[in-house]
Amino acid sequence: MFCFSSLVILLLERSPTALTLVALSVLALGAGYFRRGSLLPYVSALLLYVPAAVLVSSVIGPVEGSLAAASALVLGAERMSFENDLAKVLEAPTGVDSETSVLAYRLSSAHLQRLGILAGLVALVAGLSAPLAGVTFYVPVLVTCASVLLVLVYLYARVQH
């Protein structure tokens, strides 16, 4: 309730731009749901990120708030994207074979597990960045750079092998 009322006050009274972003985000999410799109939940999350980050930052601090908002939105968008893919297969008007639905739900739980790992990793990165905050002011830059570097190493390794 607190979050909702704060968001309304923030969006209506202080920033019409943020309100527009939230509206667009809801539209993208709705379009993704009805068209069963894989990308639209991500677009929706992207549009919602700045208002959400601002809102959460006002409560728990800028770095933690941005990271928490981004993590929640990425996890949510990925799950929504998966649900849309799942619905494409399972929402046949005449029903689907039981084996098909069992296999799909098994994959769904594996997907949830992977998202759990992702949440753990984000928490780990956030935890590691906390000591850095005391050392340097440019923590966000350092953390993002470290993340990008990590992925580049992964990509390089995959291309080489």
Added chain:
Amino acid sequence: MSLKNKLVLCGVVSATALLVSVVTYSPLGLMAVPMMLLIATDLGVPFRRRPEAKLRAARSVQQKVLVTDPVLVELTVENDGADIERLTAEDRVPSETRLARGSTGMLCAIPHGKSATLRYQVSLQQPAEIRFGGTEVRIQSILALFETRISIPAPAILRAYPRLMSRKVAAGRAKALTWTGSSPSRYRGGRVEFIDIRDYVAGDPLKDVNWKASARLGRKLVNAWSVERGLDCIIVVDMSLDILPTVGDWNARGDVITCSYELASTLIASGNRVGMLIMGTTPAKIRPGFGTRHLRLMLDQLVLAQPGLAWKMERVDEFLESFFRTQYRNRGGALIFVAPGVDTSLLRVQRDLVAKGFTCNSVVVNTLENEAAAIYGRKLESSEKIRQGSRFARSELDWFETQLSKCSQVNEWRSDRGFLGLEEAMVNAT
């Protein structure tokens, strides 16, 4: 593996966030952190390349069915390679089929050595032979940021045969149509009409013995029947696209096939010798013959027949001369034209053949109602216009049938009622 749109989006967002973070020193760029971790998590083990997945697909489907019967299709995908975290399969269903139950898509994980089966039911609205091809498979990482698309062959052939209408007036249907021929029937001595009682001769079937008369007169007597006369006929099926009513993906091919099959079946069941000539994409020619096996041969040709423009009714005379030589020279038997409508070319052809001494009969497949329903179903015209159009089409058909009746006996056939007016003809005949 190819990059997916989702991965490109994640990459672009991360790069932008990083740029924002570096330029403004603001924490907003932290969006890149979960995005990058998402990519890293989906990549899996970085220093070990995953072996390629080896997939095999097998399809199980009934080979012969009747039109509109549901057919179960089972597609089994087996993985002989490395574990697949996420597999999206979309089976390619031939356009002639209609999905009756289930889904043609599958989303699952298949570990090494395991298989997954996709099941669904389809039905065919028209007699046809359809070929199932391969299935489109996308092998993806679990978060679907990476994928490989492959097509696995899983061939199968399904043949849908027309349904025979229930025979309300089965007995002597061919005779009711006054198509009684002059050649002796294969079922010689068939019980068509009782003539007399005569003495038993060795070889007479026991079912002909008149037991009452034999007991009364003290000697074995048998009933004598008039010899059944069969019809030596050739069914000419018009599958020309010029005349075949077509609305969107609907056409009257199924009605023409069902009518021809019903006609051939009735004629053969009455002991007639029946041949067939199908004019369509490719001409199918079947010499006259008796029996169920012969009927099956004609049915197979009918199911395979496709409408086309290559072979038209103007060529019928030529085919009869070159293919049915003896019959053509003897002028024996009758020609029965099955057409989904009447046009001037059919009139001209029949007049020419009658002038040459052939007996011509026509079966006009009335598809007006089905055509109107197809137009209505696709919302191509308003119901008022459809009603008007149907009236005009009916008038045109009546006029052509009147013209056609000057050189041949005309019968009409409809998919829901069979040969129209046949019951009345039966009553009049009896």
